[in-house]
Amino acid sequence: MRAARNALRIGRVELLLYFRDHSAFFFTLIFPLMLMLLFGSMWGNSPFEGEAFGFIDFSVSAFMAMVIATSGIMVLTTNIAAYRERGILRRFRASPASPVAVLLGEVIAVFAVTIAGVVLLLLAAIVLWGVRFWGSLPEFLAAFLLCSISLAGLGFIPASLARTARGGLVAANLLYFPMLFLSGAAVPFRMLPPFLKGFAQALPLTHAVRLMQGVWLGGSLLDYPLELAVLVAVMLAGLLVACLFFRWE
Amino acid sequence: MEETRVLAVEDVSKSYGRIDALCGISFWVEKGEIFGLVGPNGAGKTTTIEIIAGLRSPDSGSVSLLGLDPQRDEDRLRHHVGIQQQESELPERIRIREAMQLFSSFYGSTVDWRALLERMGLSDRLDSFFGELSGGQKRRLFISMALLSDPEVILLDELTSGLDPQGRRMLWDLVRDMRDSGKTVLLTTHYMDEAEHLCDRVGIIDRGRLAALGTPAALVAGMPGGTRVTVTPGRSLTNDVLDQLRGIEGVTGARLERDALVVGITSGRVLVDLVGLMSGLGLDLEDFDVERPTLEDVFLSVTGRELRD
Ligand SMILES: Nc1ncnc2c1ncn2[C@@H]1O[C@H](COP(=O)(O)OP(=O)(O)OP(=O)(O)O)[C@@H](O)[C@H]1O
Ligand SMILES: [Mg+2]
Numbered sequence: 001m002r003a004a005r006n007a008l009r010i011g012r013v014e015l016l017l018y019f020r021d022h023s024a025f026f027f028t029l030i031f032p033l034m035l036m037l038l039f040g041s042m043w044g045n046s047p048f049e050g051e052a053f054g055f056i057d058f059s060v061s062a063f064m065a066m067v068i069a070t071s072g073i074m075v076l077t078t079n080i081a082a083y084r085e086r087g088i089l090r091r092f093r094a095s096p097a098s099p100v101a102v103l104l105g106e107v108i109a110v111f112a113v114t115i116a117g118v119v120l121l122l123l124a125a126i127v128l129w130g131v132r133f134w135g136s137l138p139e140f141l142a143a144f145l146l147c148s149i150s151l152a153g154l155g156f157i158p159a160s161l162a163r164t165a166r167g168g169l170v171a172a173n174l175l176y177f178p179m180l181f182l183s184g185a186a187v188p189f190r191m192l193p194p195f196l197k198g199f200a201q202a203l204p205l206t207h208a209v210r211l212m213q214g215v216w217l218g219g220s221l222l223d224y225p226l227e228l229a230v231l232v233a234v235m236l237a238g239l240l241v242a243c244l245f246f247r248w249e
Numbered sequence: 250m251e252e253t254r255v256l257a258v259e260d261v262s263k264s265y266g267r268i269d270a271l272c273g274i275s276f277w278v279e280k281g282e283i284f285g286l287v288g289p290n291g292a293g294k295t296t297t298i299e300i301i302a303g304l305r306s307p308d309s310g311s312v313s314l315l316g317l318d319p320q321r322d323e324d325r326l327r328h329h330v331g332i333q334q335q336e337s338e339l340p341e342r343i344r345i346r347e348a349m350q351l352f353s354s355f356y357g358s359t360v361d362w363r364a365l366l367e368r369m370g371l372s373d374r375l376d377s378f379f380g381e382l383s384g385g386q387k388r389r390l391f392i393s394m395a396l397l398s399d400p401e402v403i404l405l406d407e408l409t410s411g412l413d414p415q416g417r418r419m420l421w422d423l424v425r426d427m428r429d430s431g432k433t434v435l436l437t438t439h440y441m442d443e444a445e446h447l448c449d450r451v452g453i454i455d456r457g458r459l460a461a462l463g464t465p466a467a468l469v470a471g472m473p474g475g476t477r478v479t480v481t482p483g484r485s486l487t488n489d490v491l492d493q494l495r496g497i498e499g500v501t502g503a504r505l506e507r508d509a510l511v512v513g514i515t516s517g518r519v520l521v522d523l524v525g526l527m528s529g530l531g532l533d534l535e536d537f538d539v540e541r542p543t544l545e546d547v548f549l550s551v552t553g554r555e556l557r558d
Contacts, residue, residue: 006355013343013351020342083340091337091391094304096327096355096398 003101010097010105014079015112024075029117032066035186036121037128045129053217056129059188060121061216065147065209066185067117071110072151073158073176079106080159081168089248099248107152114148134218143215147208150231153238154204160246179205184213204234253280255402255433256301261310262457263296270296272457273310278435278450283428285448286437287544289552292454294437295335298406301435302332315402328356331395333388335406335437341380345371345390348379349397356398365393368423370416384411392420403427405436409443421447441545445469451544455552465544472542472550475501478512478523479540483533486510490530497522 018024036059045054080103083089092102125131133140158171180186182196183205192200200206207227214224221228256278263271271293278284286294299305301312303319303326312319317326339348349362366372369389374382382390388411395403408424409417417440424434424447438444444451445465453461453468461468486505494503494512499519503512510532512523520539527534 009351009354013347016347017340017342087334087336087338088340090304090334091339091394094302094327094332094334094337095352095394096324098324 003098003104006097006101007104007108010092010102011108011112014105014109018075018109018113024079024113027074028067028070028113029120032063032070032117032186033120033124035066036060036063036124039188040125040129045131053132053134054129055188056125056131057134058213058217060125060131061212062185062188062209063121064118064144065183065205065212066180067121068114068144068148068208069151069176069179069183069185069205071114071117072148072153073155073179074172075113076106076110076152076155077159077162077172077175078165078169079110080156081162081172082165084162084247084249085165085168087249093248099246103242103246110152111148118144133216135215136220139221140212140215143211143221146228146231146235147212150204150235150238151208153235153242156238156242156246160242160244163247179203182206184209204230207231254278255280255282255315256435257311257313258297258301259311259313261297261300261307261312263293263300263305263308270457271300271307274454274457274459275310276452276459276462278433280433281428281431282449283424283434283436283447285444285451286435286454287439287441287444287451287548288437288454288460292552293457294454295406297454298332298404298435298437299334302326302330302404304332304334328398329400330402330404331398331400332404333391333395333406333408335410337391339379339390342378344375345377345379345382346375348390349393352394353397358399359397360399362393362397365396366390368419369393370419385413385416388412389416389420392423400432402433402435405434407438408436409438409440417443441543441548445544453548453551460551461547468547469542469544472547475513475515475542476517477540477542478514478520478538479506479509480512480527480532480534480537481508482510482527483535484531493526493530494523497526 036056039059040056043055045056047054089102093099154175155172158168158175162168162171182192182200183203184200185205189197189200189209207230211224211227211231215221254277258277259275261271261274274293274297286297288294296305300307301314301319303323306320314326315329319326345366349366353359353362363372366375369392371386371389371393374386379387392405392408395405409420412420421443424436427434436448448465450462450464451468452459491503494500497519499515500523501513501515503510514520514523524534
């Protein structure tokens with residue numbers, strides 16, 4: 001209970017710090033929006049042939065997955081690795097805030113950023129293209145939550161293993177950029193050459209994108225057993241690595 | 250006796266891979282004491298203090314702090330023990346106000362952090378970012394943080410490194426005030442004058458071992474050679490004169506260093522005979538100087554003069 005309160009306090013301050021860090025701000029809130037505006041202005045939102053939905057209807061949830069990945073992998077990993085290297089985790093460690101509270105606080109801040117980014121995308125998509133939602137809201141929220149936790153868990157793997165801030169940044173980049181462009185999050189999946197599509201199956205973000213898109217367009221969670229399994233497995237792997245290898249300094 | 254013992258460190262060892270940082274350290278600290286650890290770089294001071302705080306685990310040996318085991322009761326101890334680490338940081342762009350609010354919110358009850366910062370001379374920096382503070386200001390901020398919970402035991406790792414003389418005096422007063430209000434302070438320092446004037450007892454650590462332990466006065470008194478008298482006699486001296494000086498009871502040695510005469514004596518009482526003889530011999534006493542050994546001399550004689558890695 002006390003850990004939860006402390007986590008909220010830390011999360012609040014971390015959120016403030018996030019808004020003071022312009023590059024994190026840009027990559028989570030502005031960059032996905034820019035991409036959506038770019039592709040949206042090219043392809044508009046008129047329905048595809050034989051479908052009820054157009055490009056934005058189809059892609060807005062993929063851009064949401066991009067926001068989730070950016071906060072979960074880039075922001076979380078680089079923050080934690082930098083905090084460790086600079087000795088900020090050491091200072092928290094010497095306070096009564098438990099380790100769990102500190103990490104949870106980071107996750108809370110990052111989750112708040114994700115929500116802000118998603119709302120921003122949604123507003124733009126509604127205002128500019130009158131985007132429509134075919135799914136069930138509880139199921140979509142569940143998919144959103146699962147993807148957020150799972151990709152934050154993925155971010156905890158480099159965050160736990162990296163010894164230096166630079167190492168954390170490199171690892172985060174290696175995870176993030178291939179996933180971003182191959183999963184269908186930033187670049188529509190159908191634009192990829194076939195040999196990359198096969199490779200993309202191995203990326204957790206591909207499954208997050210497919211789940212989010214499927215549920216957005218009216219599918220049910222249970223239509224995506226593979227995606228659910230992969231995301232849950234990634235989440236558990238992240239948790240396991242963090243428990244085994246997380247270091248304060 | 251036992252119940253006034255706030256901290257007991259018993260035969261604690263710790264190695265990092267192949268480096269043996271601590272090889273069986275034992276000492277205890279009483280309630281209301283200011284205890285100082287000094288030692289060359291890499292001697293094991295930080296390792297000791299962080300093991301006591303429960304931030305690192307010893308390989309063997311035991312620590313009892315306020316009757317608790319820092320490894321097992323870390324959570325409970327956090328509220329009663331404040332620590333200022335030698336090296337720690339806060340996010341660059343957190344404001345001082347936000348940092349103090351956040352960290353004091355972790356404790357159930359705290360002292361007024363504004364008053365703390367006021368005393369530390371930081372009250373006009375509340376809206377500054379942490380990254381904007383100077384090195385000394387950061388150190389003062391971390392000391393304020395160590396005091397937030399009004400702890401019974403305060404661990405200060407290099408409390409005045411990088412501080413100006415005003416800052417050091419201010420902290421000395423603060424530490425003495427804490428002792429006078431019944432708190433116990435364990436600190437490390439590289440300044441021998443600080444250890445000598447501030448600490449009730451001092452332990453000298455060298456290569457992971459406690460090389461000497463006692464009150465500064467007792468450590469200095471135990472120093473072989475004792476007090477040095479120097480004078481420039483104004484004329485050349487024969488060996489015969491030196492032998493006469495050596496003949497005085499309480500003189501431990503007499504020699505010439507360039508044109509200065511250096512005489513070692515065991516106590517100030519010897520001065521009467523020494524000055525009598527010197528003026529009888531017609532020596533010029535104009536720059537007569539008496540130097541008592543300091544803790545620094547003890548430190549150097551215990552730990553040697555060569556530089557540490
Ligand atoms: N985390 C660590 N990993 C590996 N070796 C370490 C670590 N911390 C300390 N050491 C080694 O242990 C020894 C004791 O270090 P410690 O920091 O306790 O010394 P110290 O007395 O505090 O030195 P200083 O006066 O320079 O602060 C040193 O040889 C140091 O290199
Ligand atoms: Mg040290």
